[in-house]
Amino acid sequence: MTPAFSLARTVFGRLTLTLEDGTVHEGVTPVRAFPLSAPDDYIALVSFAGRELVAIEQLSELPSAMRMLIIEELAPREFMPRIASIDKVSTFATPSIWQVSTDRGPCELVLKAEEDIRRLDRTRLLISDSHGLHFLIEDYTALDQRSKRVLERFL
Amino acid sequence: MIDKLHAAPMNLLPPAWRPQVSALLRAGETLRACLETDLTADLRYARGVLLLTTDRILHLTAEAPVREWPLGPTLTLRQTDHAGVGLIELLHAETRKGLVRFTLAHALTATHWVAEFARLRADCDSVAETPETCPECHSPFDPTTGSCVACARDLASPPSTRTLFRLWRFARPYRLQLLLGFFLTLSATFATLIPPYLTMPLMDKVLIPFQNGTPIDRSAVILYLGGLFCAALVGWALGWGRTYVLALVSERIGADLRTTAFNHLLGLSLEYFGGKRTGDLVSRLGSESDRICVFLSLHALDFVTDVLVITMTAVILFTINPWLALATLLPLPFIGWMIHLVRDRLRTGFDRLMRVWSEITNVLADTIPGIRVVKAFAQEERESKRFLAANQYNLALNDRLNRLWGVFSPTVTLLTEVGLLVVWAFGIHLIAKREITVGVLTAFLAYIGRFYARLDTMSRIVAHTQKAAAATKRIFDVLDHVSSVPEPRHPVTLASVSGRIALREVGFRYGSRHVLRNINLDIAPGEMIGLVGQSGSGKSTLVNLLCRFYDVAEGEILLEGVDIRNLGLTAFRKHIGLVLQEPFLFFGTVADNIAYGKPGATRAEIIAAARAAHAHDFILRLPLGYDSLVGERGQGLSGGERQRISIARALLINPPILILDEATSSVDTETEKEIQRALENLVRGRTTIAVAHRLSTLRKADRLVVLDRGQIAEIGTHDSLLAANGLYARLYAAQTRQHAEDGSTGAEHA
Incomplete structure (x- = not known):
């Protein structure tokens, strides 16, 4: 399927969108409407002013070149480290400083309150730290014993 | 038919009046309606009855002589009420011939009475349907509410322990497990009673003979000690099983109770929630249901065990030695008497204590949501x-109860100590007379230790039972409350709803205050009606009636020609989209909140609704888009954003009828424009009823209905109403003037 718009990257590294009617928008950003529940469905291309210009129902519908452009552009906006293990927590009361190993390397996060651990579904957990950064635990039942025991104190 | 004509109104008459009335009626004269009155014209209480016959109106009272007015062609009636007192005036050519007063307890019959008068005037032969009467107190009650005001439950009566038996309804599904639990209890108790019995031969056949010079029989010792150990082991295993099974069951009963109560609560009308405080309901469903649960799993179980132990011990004691047994049981009647004495005081005390506890929760429930106002x-x-203050009241009540309780427990202990003394004395006496052995006395003392310990805990259970009874009563108060917006017995289902609404003679009152009366309005499908009026004119009440949050007191509301009271509640409300002044967002994601009215909605539907509500763009700006969490009160979103989410919510269910209750009054003009655009999408093709304080927002309405003190003052378009120069024109002029002033001061500031 060929979409009714085209997408290119300018020399300044910004995305340019050309709509069917010939209007050109520079500096568009792709935004996922459901980043957690359905990341590849409903991606919007949003203008610099924050208006939705194009809605893509499914990423797989796009030609691969455009898809790559969008994925490239999305990547830095979606920094969401996946926690592999919880190595140390400062205290079991909140706020608590956690030392965790993630797929992006070891780091430290501050858990402000227990509510910041959000259950996405039966196994996935989303943890927001004090700076609003999101950490994902893909399957908390698959964590090692120690991490699981620590986590259960907060759930 | 004729028979019914005579009989039906006679049945309406209170029996006390029947002989007097039948003596008064002339030949050929029949009774058409009857109204019990309870006030005299100068407002003193006096029983009376106002009769409508085919020829005249009669007023009989206990004191004054019978008054009568012939039904002349010029006789008219006027019914009014004020501050809880109703008045029927009999007018004859502009002069008042008589007046009858009554309290509003009889308001409904009065309305029927006046209606019957009108029917008689219209020469209508058939007797109107007689109002239904409450089966308990025979006072007429509104069949639509299904509850009788006159004999509403007396909520202040102390809870009886008998209310605990009402829990059986919830225990029934678990009766097999309960039976197993009881069986386990029985055997476990029996097992614990074996050891003292074994001490008897151990003493008499081993220890005493040894003291007298016989060597110890090793095999007998091993046998007895082994028996003791086995009994302990069996008792432990059975006790474990019993506690586990019964705790399991009681948790489930508690959970069922909570769920049932919550589901019932959800079905109750707004009227109930209006009269109840959040904290009170939270504590009823939360901590008090838990208290019942604990009672069932721990205390009730203990109680049964206690009774079993006591009866079994008593039986064993009597088989060993009846005289000694009698001495042992001596303090029992005293304890029973004391329990009876203390119980009554405790139970009212605990009920009050729980109400105070609700008060404490109420303070929390008030303060936490209103924390911004507080700060x-x-x-x-x-x-x-x-x-x-609430806490101290709680303490004071507790102190008073504890004082009573403090005396009670040690007294029981004292009595048991005395009992032990009696057994010792009597036992030594019997041994001296060589009637019993030392072993028997030891066994007795061992049994008695258990016996009195049980008696002690059993007396303690009084408090727990009373607590649980009070909690049960309070939960059943909720469960017994019949919704004043009842589900019809045979709901009518509408095949398709185009949005045609008709209001016929609609009236409503809060308590004795008339809020709406004689509202007649036909709304065509797809029409937009703007409701206008000063605050207190009844706009919001009308909206509440249309949503069936309350039921009309008089008249009827028809949807597609069917009285909405005959439609299933959920089915009816599915046809209505409601956007409130204060949008309420539930804890969950933005997507969940938009799909609240239609949980199975697809993502495409959600996005489409959000787009139409002009919410899509700002949702995309949220860090997690539609997956972002919004809090209890939608923290982190502005008022306009929340409002647009709630508009998307209403759009998603695609209702034929839309109700906007001050949807834009809590936001600034700029946001209002944005919301207004969103609303235009929403309004298109639907029957819309919009309440707005700002008249400018209703300019698009097909018709404006101006309410004044509960009645329709004017109906028309914006232009025609302005031309009519009535109430609307005045309201509009006042607002535009104020706008102009605001505008000029705004310009100065800028």
Whole structure:
């Protein structure tokens, strides 16, 4: 399927969108409407002013070149480290400083309150730290014993 | 038919009046309607009855002579009420011939009575349907509410322990497990009673002979000690099983109770929630249901065990030695008497205690959601004082109860100690007379230790039972409350709803205050009606009636020609989209909140609704888009954003009828424009009823209905109403003037 718009990257590294009617928008950003529940469905291309210009129902519908452009552009906006293990927590009361190993390397996060651990579904957990950064635990039942025991104190 | 004509109104008459009335009626004269009155013209209480016959109106009272007015062609009636007192005036050519007063307890019959008069005037032969009467107190009650005001439950009566038996309804599904639990209890108790019995031969056949010079029989010792150990082991295993099974069952009963109560609560009308405080309901469903649960799993179980132990011990004691047994059981009647004495005081005490506990929760439930107001007005200290006061009241009540309780427990202990003394004395006496052995006395003392310990805990259970009974009563108060917006017995289902609404003679009152009366309005499908009026004119009440949050007191509301009271509640409300002044967002994601009215909605539907509500763009700006969490009160979103989410919510269910209750009054003009655009999408093709304080927002309405003190003052378009120069024109002029002033001061500031 060929979409009714085209997408290119300018020399300044910004995305340019050309709509069917010939209007050109520079500096568009792709935004996922459901980043957690359905990341590849409903991606919007949003203008610099924050208006939705194009809605893509499914990423797989796009030609691969455009898809790559969008994925490239999305990547830095979606920094969401996946926690592999919880190595140390400062205290079991909140706020608590956690030392965790993630797929992006070891780091430290501050858990402000227990509510910041959000259950996405039966196994996935989303943890927001004090700076609003999101950490994902893909399957908390698959964590090692120690991490699981620590986590259960907060759930 | 004729028979019914005579009989039906006679049945309406209170029996006390029947002989007098039948003596008064002339030949050929029949009774058409009857109204019990309870006030005299100068407002003193006096029983009376106002009769409508085919020829005249009669007023019989206990004191004054019978008054009568012939039904002349010029006789008219006027029914009014004020502050709980109703009045029927009999007018004859502009002069008042008589007046009858009554309290509003009889308001409904009065309306029927007046209606019957009108029917008689219209020469209509058939007797109107007689109002239904309450089966308990025979006072007429509104068949639509299904509850009788006159014999509403007396909520202040102390809870009886018998209410605990009502829990059986919830225990029934678990009766097999309960039976197993009981069986386990029985055997476990029996097992614990074996050891003292074994001490008897151990003493008499081993220890005493040894003292007298016989060597110890090793095999007998091993046998007895082994028996003791086995009994302990069996008792442990059975006790474990019993506790586990019964705790399991009681948790489930508690959970069922909570769920049932919550589901019932959800079905109750707004009227109930209006009269109840959040904290009170939270504590009823939360901590008190838990208290019942604990009672069932721990205390009721203990109680049964206690009774079993006591009866079994008593039986064993009597088989060993009846005289000694009699001495042992001596303090029992005293304890029973004391329990009876204390119980009554405890139970009213515990009921009050729980109400105080609700008061404490109420302070929390008030303060936490209103924390911004509290802080803004710097009233932390006042709230703290309020909490302290509730707490201190709680303490004071507790202290009083504990004083009573404090005397009670040690007294029981004292009595048991005395009992032990009696057994010792009597036992030594019997041994001296060589009637029993030392072993028997030891066994007795061992049994008695258990016996009295059980008696002690059993007396303690009184408090727990009373607590649980009070909690049960309070939960059943909720469960017994019949919704004043009842589900019809045979709901009518509408095939398709185009949105045609008709209001016929609609009236409503809060308590004795008339809020709406004689509202007649036909709304065509797809029409937009703007409701206008000063605050207190009844706009919101009308909206509440249309949503069936309350039921009309008089008249009817028809949807597609069917009285909405005959439609299933959920089915009816599915046809209505409601956007409120204060949008409420539930804890969950933005997507969940938009799909609240239609949980199975696809993502495409959600996005489409959000787009139409002009919410899509700002949702995309949220860090997690539609997956972002919004809090209890939608923290982190502005008022306009929340409002647009709630508009998307209403759009998603695609209702044929839309109700906007001050949807834009809590936001600024700029946001209002944005919301207005969103609303235009929403309004298109639907029957819309919009309430707005700002008249400018209703300019698009097909018709404006101007309400004044509960009645329709004017109906028309914006232009025609302005031309008519009536109430609307005045309201509009006042607002535009104010706008102009605001505008000019705004310009100065800028």
